Amino acid sequence: MDQLEEVVREEWGRLVALLLAQFRRLDLVEDALGDAVEAASRTWPGDGVPDRPAAWLLTAARRRVLDRLRTEDVARRKEPLMRIDAERHEEGARTMADGGNLVEDDVLRLVLMCAHPALAPEAASALSLRLVLGVPTPDIARLFLVPEPTMAARITRAKKRIVGAGIPFAVPDSSVLPERLDIVAQTAYLAFTAGYSPGTGPDLLRAEASGEAIRLVRVVLGLRPEEPSLVGLLALMLLQHSRRDARVSDGRLVLLADQDRTRWHHDEVAEANRLLARPCLAGPLSPLAASYVLQARIASEHATAPAAEDTRWDRVVRWYDLLLQVAPSPAARLARAVAVAEDSGTAAGLAALEGIEIADSHRPAAVRAELLARAGDVDAARAAYDQAVAACRNDVEREFLIGKRDAL
Structure with a gap:
């Protein structure tokens, strides 16, 4: 990732906020910031990255907004009023x-x-x-x-x-x-x-x-420290995020079962499990909160297993059954099919996979290919991998799928 891309990813929201607070014209702000990024992509390679790249983008975007206002022939008459209005708005926003x-x-x-x-x-x-x-x-x-x-x-x-x-x-x-x-x-x-x-x-x-x-x-x-949906969501995020350093090795995808668990962030796992033990999650939950909590409990089953072979797939399947009652979705059905295959065998997994389709997603075909390969149906597995590769738009995942297909 080059420095401009990094600045845009890290500062975009803050820059939009600052520009909106001043000009309060969403239609102008986003275009102006986009123009500033485009200008940076042209000038920074030759002139060098400025000492304060985010400030450079903010200044360039502000100038672009003012240019647009002048073009609309409103700056001369309305810009002072807009600035006063923005100041009043900022003052009001400080009161909550x-x-x-x-x-x-x-x-x-x-x-x-x-x-x-x-x-x-x-x-x-x-x-x-x-x-x-x-x-x-x-x-x-x-x-x-x-x-x-x-x-x-x-x-x-x-x-x-x-x-x-x-x-x-x-x-x-x-x-x-x-x-x-x-x-x-x-x-x-x-x-x-x-x-x-x-x-x-x-x-x-x-x-x-x-x-x-x-x-x-x-x-x-x-x-809102006792908001169940937020507590459950933070637990889910921490459990998933804890594996970030083990998911890639030398630019290649590493599946959960093959990950080096010593590279997981176990402090985040521990924090997540403390969140799941909070009393606010013990009572009746909204469907949204329940969906986050159930997904977090599934993630916790993986995060607390000492090794992949120690995973309690029977419990994972039961958690997915509950999740599908609360928040049914094709993605949850797909994940359940994977868990069923691990718990009850390849044939059961393929049966659970029947009828699952996710528009523009490679994942159903990828799961089907893996299960067919386990079942020994090489031709069908290769065809499913072909389908998954064609649908996949993530470069690393596509390379992984190609490798799996070519290894058949």
């Missing part, structure tokens, strides 16, 4: 119903803005992922299991809705904050998944993106 430092977190402030009731929850999460966290549109489409053009159109409509409805860049008061936290949690979960398992590109994982999602959940949990 709940104690804590929420207003100081620019990324969270933007996610809360996108969680406005004028937007449907899925649109709010998709917009936050693209605008605030910089997740590529193809990856967002895969997270929501829809075609890329559909997701691009959905994000565009959400942006227009924010601009047209005049949604303010402000922290909501305490009466609406709890209801927006579910959207924040879902956004963070999807952002984590986009980093943990990118659907496209050369990286098997983007640990910085997953880490930012975890940080976001920690900030919100600081405001």
Whole structure:
């Protein structure tokens, strides 16, 4: 990753927040920041990376916004009013119903803005992922299991809705904050998944993106420390994130069963298990909270097994059965089929796999190929691997699948 790409990934949300606080024109801000990044890609290689690259991008974007305002012939008459309005807005944003430092977190402030009731929850999460966290549109489409053009159109409509409805860049008061936290949690979960398992590109994982999602959940949990959905979500994220250093070796994918467990972050595993023991998870849970907790308990089964062969696959299957009652999804059915194969054999796994389809995903075909290979049906396994390779858009995973196919 070059330095510009790193700055964009780490600072995009904060830069958008600062520009919105000043100009309050979402339509101009995102375009201006994109233009600044494009200018940096042209000038930095020759002139050198500036000492403060994020500040360079912010200054360039500000100039671009002002240029656009002048082009619209409104800067001369309205820009002073806009600046006064932005100052008033920033002053108002410093006042919040709940104690804590929420207003100081620019990324969270933007996610809360996108969680406005004028937007449907899925649109709010998709917009936050693209605008605030910089997740590529193809990856967002895969997270929501829809075609890329559909997701691009959905994000565009959400942006227009924010601009047209005049949604303010402000922290909501305490009466609406709890209801927006579910959207924040879902956004963070999807952002984590986009980093943990990118659907496209050369990286098997983007640990910085997953880490930012975890940080976001920690900030919100600081405001609602007994919120079950946040407690369960943080536990799930920590358990999955704890394996990051063992998932790749020399640029190659390492499956869970083959990972060096001494490279796992066992302090994060321990923290996650303490979270799962919290009293707030003992009572009745919302479907969202229950889904996070159940996924975390599944992850804990893997994280606490001393070795792969010690995994209690029977318990994993039962956890998946509960998860499918609470939050049925093709992805959960696929994962359950893998667990069934480990617990009850290849034939049972193939039977559990029947009828599972995930649009634009290589994973059902990849699982089928592995199980067919175990069953000794080499021709069918090779055909399934061909299907998986054709559908896979992550470079590292595709190379892994090609290697498995060629080894048959």
